[in-house]
Amino acid sequence: MRAIIKRSKVGGKVRAPPSKSQAIRLIFYSLLSKVEIEDMPDSEDIKDAIDAVTALGVKMEGRELIPPPSPYVKENYVKFRGSATTLRFFIPIVASIGGEIVIDADYPLRDRPIRRIVEALSTKGVSFSSHSLPVKLSGKIKDDIVEIPGDESSQYVSGLIYGMIMKGGGKIIIKPPVSSSSYIKMTASLLKNFGGKVDFQGNVISVERGKDMIPFKGKVPGDYALSSFYAISSIITGGRLKITGLDVPEDYFGDHSIVEIFRNMGVTSQWEDNSWNVEQGELRGIKVNVDDAPDLAVSISALATAVPSLTIIEGVERLKIKESDRISTIITTVKAFGGDAHYDKGKIEIVGGKIKEGFISCPSDHRIAMMAGALATYDGGVVDNACCVNKSNPRFWKDLASLGAKVSLVG
Numbered sequence: 001m002r003a004i005i006k007r008s009k010v011g012g013k014v015r016a017p018p019s020k021s022q023a024i025r026l027i028f029y030s031l032l033s034k035v036e037i038e039d040m041p042d043s044e045d046i047k048d049a050i051d052a053v054t055a056l057g058v059k060m061e062g063r064e065l066i067p068p069p070s071p072y073v074k075e076n077y078v079k080f081r082g083s084a085t086t087l088r089f090f091i092p093i094v095a096s097i098g099g100e101i102v103i104d105a106d107y108p109l110r111d112r113p114i115r116r117i118v119e120a121l122s123t124k125g126v127s128f129s130s131h132s133l134p135v136k137l138s139g140k141i142k143d144d145i146v147e148i149p150g151d152e153s154s155q156y157v158s159g160l161i162y163g164m165i166m167k168g169g170g171k172i173i174i175k176p177p178v179s180s181s182s183y184i185k186m187t188a189s190l191l192k193n194f195g196g197k198v199d200f201q202g203n204v205i206s207v208e209r210g211k212d213m214i215p216f217k218g219k220v221p222g223d224y225a226l227s228s229f230y231a232i233s234s235i236i237t238g239g240r241l242k243i244t245g246l247d248v249p250e251d252y253f254g255d256h257s258i259v260e261i262f263r264n265m266g267v268t269s270q271w272e273d274n275s276w277n278v279e280q281g282e283l284r285g286i287k288v289n290v291d292d293a294p295d296l297a298v299s300i301s302a303l304a305t306a307v308p309s310l311t312i313i314e315g316v317e318r319l320k321i322k323e324s325d326r327i328s329t330i331i332t333t334v335k336a337f338g339g340d341a342h343y344d345k346g347k348i349e350i351v352g353g354k355i356k357e358g359f360i361s362c363p364s365d366h367r368i369a370m371m372a373g374a375l376a377t378y379d380g381g382v383v384d385n386a387c388c389v390n391k392s393n394p395r396f397w398k399d400l401a402s403l404g405a406k407v408s409l410v411g
């Protein structure tokens with residue numbers, strides 16, 4: 001499918017798309033207690049998470065996810081679409097339950113690394129047929145302490161936290177660096193809110209299962225990073241936008257920090273009454289390190305394409321192993337819309353200015369497609385393979401059009 005976008009003026013009011021990370025965590029929580037999600041997102045990543053928990057005995061009845069008396073490896077094969085969060089939660093959780101299953105995935109997920117969790121669990125009584133997908137996992141973690149390097153993905157650590165709670169308790173020691181720490185904090189916070197005991201100090205996480213884990217019924221909080229692409233469209237086309245359904249930003253650096261980052265880039269950008277309000281301002285470049293929330297690199301790069309001074313984004317090394325090599329695909333997309341960008345010694349440096357009409361073919365990376373879609377609202381553009389936004393936000397093109405963007409979808 002191709003999205004053809006004409007010069008537009010974007011503004012008004014839109015509800016934030018549900019948070020992909022929070023929704024996946026809530027779905028995995030159904031292994032511990034009943035979960036009823038009132039606005040279940042219909043993205044591909046959410047379908048992966050539901051497949052993951054149903055493979056472990058969870059039953060889906062309407063909007064309810066009902067845990068089995070005790071999770072077990074019900075299926076002997078599971079194939080995920082594209083969600084690395086789901087995959088990297090699933091592996092330690094299955095290893096905590098114990099059993100045997102073959103795990104596979106579609107490309108590009110099939111090529112994304114799982115080495116660190118395979119190495120960490122291979123010393124703990126779990127055997128793997130390979131260090132990459134497809135892999136047969138068999139066995140059960142025979143220890144209450146797991147050590148894992150934090151340099152590849154925080155998703156393993158989050159999955160180990162769930163697994164330890166399911167086992168009744170344990171300890172995770174992360175060999176520094178502790179990358180993407182905001183997502184570990186998100187996992188700890190969610191499970192503590194439901195009665196779990198998760199103590200995250202430095203590079204050590206101590207976990208205890210709560211006596212009674214509290215069931216969940218409600219909506220998924222809004223996703224700041226996914227919402228940022230609507231904000232960018234409005235900012236660069238001179239509109240004013242209110243994005244509703246966003247919880248109060250946490251006090252640590254994470255996806256929600258995009259509100260402050262855009263403010264530091266000269267945008268009128270405020271959170272108030274569960275809404276993020278943005279309006280155009282005198283744009284300026286910034287220097288920011290995204291290692292704790294790497295998905296923001298795409299959003300910051302998109303806005304930086306409109307900024308005539310230098311923006312430096314540090315902590316980007318791990319962008320190479322996202323849905324695409326985002327160091328390369330960010331640079332290509334910035335250039336496609338008239339900016340200048342390059343990668344040097346661990347940093348992406350961007351000097352933007354007047355955005356021009358651009359064309360990209362989405363490299364199976366939903367955030368790159370949304371970046372291009374947002375930039376194209378300034379002076380037009382085309383996004384091929386535009387359906388790749390369905391990984392996290394199937395509403396993206398419809399929402400953008402509802403805000404005034406001239407979007408036509410072909411094919």
Ligand SMILES: O=C(O)C1=C[C@@H](OP(=O)(O)O)[C@@H](O)[C@H](O)C1
Nearest residue numbers: 021085152153154155180183295
């Ligand atoms: O735990 C999560 O929900 C996520 C963790 C991050 O991955 P890494 O921990 O691999 O950086 C992030 O890129 C991903 O979109 C969501």
Ligand SMILES: C=C(OP(=O)(O)O)C(=O)O
Nearest residue numbers: 082083084085295322323
């Ligand atoms: C990297 C991402 O997701 P995942 O790692 O879950 O595939 C993302 O949403 O940008």
